[in-house]
Amino acid sequence: MNRLHLHENWTALRTIVLKEVLRFARIWVQTVLPPMVTMALYFIIFGGLIGARIGEMDGFRYMDFIVPGLIMLAVITNSYSNVVSSFFSAKFQRHIEELLVSPVPNSLIILGFVGGGVARGLTVGVAVTLVSLFFSPFSLHSIGVTLSIVVMTSVVFALAGLINGVFARSFDDISIVPTFVLTPLTYLGGVFYSVSLLPDFWQGVSQLNPILYMVNAFRYGLLGTTDLPLTLSYAIIIAFIVGLYLFALVLLNRGVGVRS
Amino acid sequence: MMNAALEIRALRKTYRNGFEALKGIDLTVAEGSFFALLGPNGAGKSTTIGIVTSLVNKTSGKVRVFGHDLDRDIQEVKRNIGLVPQEFNFNNFEPVGEVVVNQAGYYGIPRQEAWKRARHYLGELGLWDKRKEMARTLSGGMKRRLMIARALVHEPRLLILDEPTAGVDIELRRSMWEFLQNINCDGRSIILTTHYLEEAERLCRNIAIIDHGLIVENTTMKSLLAKLDTETVVLDLQAAAPKLPEHESIQLRRIDDLTLEADIHRGESLNTLFQLLDAAQISVQSMRNKTNRLEELFLRMTRSTESGERGIRAAS
Ligand SMILES: Nc1ncnc2c1ncn2[C@@H]1O[C@H](COP(=O)(O)OP(=O)(O)OP(=O)(O)O)[C@@H](O)[C@H]1O
Ligand SMILES: [Mg+2]
Numbered sequence: 001m002n003r004l005h006l007h008e009n010w011t012a013l014r015t016i017v018l019k020e021v022l023r024f025a026r027i028w029v030q031t032v033l034p035p036m037v038t039m040a041l042y043f044i045i046f047g048g049l050i051g052a053r054i055g056e057m058d059g060f061r062y063m064d065f066i067v068p069g070l071i072m073l074a075v076i077t078n079s080y081s082n083v084v085s086s087f088f089s090a091k092f093q094r095h096i097e098e099l100l101v102s103p104v105p106n107s108l109i110i111l112g113f114v115g116g117g118v119a120r121g122l123t124v125g126v127a128v129t130l131v132s133l134f135f136s137p138f139s140l141h142s143i144g145v146t147l148s149i150v151v152m153t154s155v156v157f158a159l160a161g162l163i164n165g166v167f168a169r170s171f172d173d174i175s176i177v178p179t180f181v182l183t184p185l186t187y188l189g190g191v192f193y194s195v196s197l198l199p200d201f202w203q204g205v206s207q208l209n210p211i212l213y214m215v216n217a218f219r220y221g222l223l224g225t226t227d228l229p230l231t232l233s234y235a236i237i238i239a240f241i242v243g244l245y246l247f248a249l250v251l252l253n254r255g256v257g258v259r260s
Numbered sequence: 261m262m263n264a265a266l267e268i269r270a271l272r273k274t275y276r277n278g279f280e281a282l283k284g285i286d287l288t289v290a291e292g293s294f295f296a297l298l299g300p301n302g303a304g305k306s307t308t309i310g311i312v313t314s315l316v317n318k319t320s321g322k323v324r325v326f327g328h329d330l331d332r333d334i335q336e337v338k339r340n341i342g343l344v345p346q347e348f349n350f351n352n353f354e355p356v357g358e359v360v361v362n363q364a365g366y367y368g369i370p371r372q373e374a375w376k377r378a379r380h381y382l383g384e385l386g387l388w389d390k391r392k393e394m395a396r397t398l399s400g401g402m403k404r405r406l407m408i409a410r411a412l413v414h415e416p417r418l419l420i421l422d423e424p425t426a427g428v429d430i431e432l433r434r435s436m437w438e439f440l441q442n443i444n445c446d447g448r449s450i451i452l453t454t455h456y457l458e459e460a461e462r463l464c465r466n467i468a469i470i471d472h473g474l475i476v477e478n479t480t481m482k483s484l485l486a487k488l489d490t491e492t493v494v495l496d497l498q499a500a501a502p503k504l505p506e507h508e509s510i511q512l513r514r515i516d517d518l519t520l521e522a523d524i525h526r527g528e529s530l531n532t533l534f535q536l537l538d539a540a541q542i543s544v545q546s547m548r549n550k551t552n553r554l555e556e557l558f559l560r561m562t563r564s565t566e567s568g569e570r571g572i573r574a575a576s
Binding site for chain 1: 275276310313314315316317334335336338339341343345347348349350351352353354358362363365366367368369370371410
């Protein structure tokens, strides 16, 4: 990147992020409200009604145990779907061309879209946390771990959403991954249970699921309990960020899905 | 030496489906010129423009914009170009003002300055009052003008317009011409594609005609029009002419009882035509040019060899 244009690039990045934030803010009834409603239902049904019969999990009230995982679930799906739908509709309506003709480097296009996805993920994360306060007392074991894990996880899924958006050719394509990959992996990623409850074999299988590490690290940040080493979680998340970013960069440089 | 605004050498494009849209074109657009790129539907105009503006990957060839090589200095190429594409390509769900301001932001123009420029260009194009409306609520002609404002907001030295007046009413088209001429007078180079040849003839000093992915003509408007060796006029008669006079450089044809067509050879004066008609006691009510001169030339140059290849077939 040319030093001379550092200032211009900074303006361009802010423009993209602001545009992305305004996009989901304008349609907050579709973007921010639904996860709050869904989460309230989860809290009532799983935490309140069923959870009362389950008793304790890892030494916590079941309701308190599932709060971190459910916040994470909301952050993951919203970071992802913000970027995939924004990028795909930019392709579909062709206004991605506004960026393609401009001198904004591809790395900044990625950062801008990811910035928007993280903003949505965190906004929803905070909103869901507020909802959880009606059901569970707020606890914060380590603010550093909590914030770093939630932001980095959000980056991972924003990047993944971008890649999905690059390849998507129809509106169906943007919901396949969330439905068939993201949601199952998150549910199996220890949102509702501690993996230590599983038989050895399934514990081993679960450890192949990257989302498990994120949920666990985040739960550690809030509650101070985890099934897995924290450093491993960081290593895995960082590896995903680097890998997905480089992949996205290659795709954009080649013009996959956007240039004929 | 002054760099050309645009220099294209041996440019080829084969689309992924194997279709060869450009078969090696060369084109030079001098700085400051108002340049017409003409050609029938599917000739390769938008493909050429797409490559120059980084929307289409080229297969081979060289593109230089004010001396900056597209392969080596793409950012600098992009900074110097403003594009008004053939198809609407803004976010329909974004307010008009933001469409322009965001585009400015992509070129590194800070928000405050961007709004100032948006006010200027949207104002000039009669859209400032609409700045808060969603882009999708604009009429077709307004959408075109929005794209022109968006293309100018970073004040590019080369403005490329792909059919900017398609779907624009006559009055507006004229004011758009004036607007573009002013921009050109300010020193900006302009490349324009259009199917209204009157528009090209009126605005452009230089012209290239592209057909089937090849440049078939690249010259000044003046010398192109000079190539036309005959001009055809249509004569409406006051009374039917029993017999048509003959002349070596004026050919008369009967279209119907009260209408004649005259092919007048270049160099022959209209007086000769009227002397001829007088002598034959044919009185003329009114006279007009058959078609725009450029249109005639254009058709001759791009007429396809297989006549069935183009044209709209009636449903059978
Ligand atoms: N993405 C694409 N894939 C395959 N072929 C394409 C693609 N885009 C354009 N073509 C073909 O390339 C040829 C040139 O198209 P282009 O859009 O450049 O024409 P044009 O001169 O702009 O025509 P028009 O006046 O109709 O806008 C056409 O035959 C078109 O079908
Ligand atoms: Mg075209």
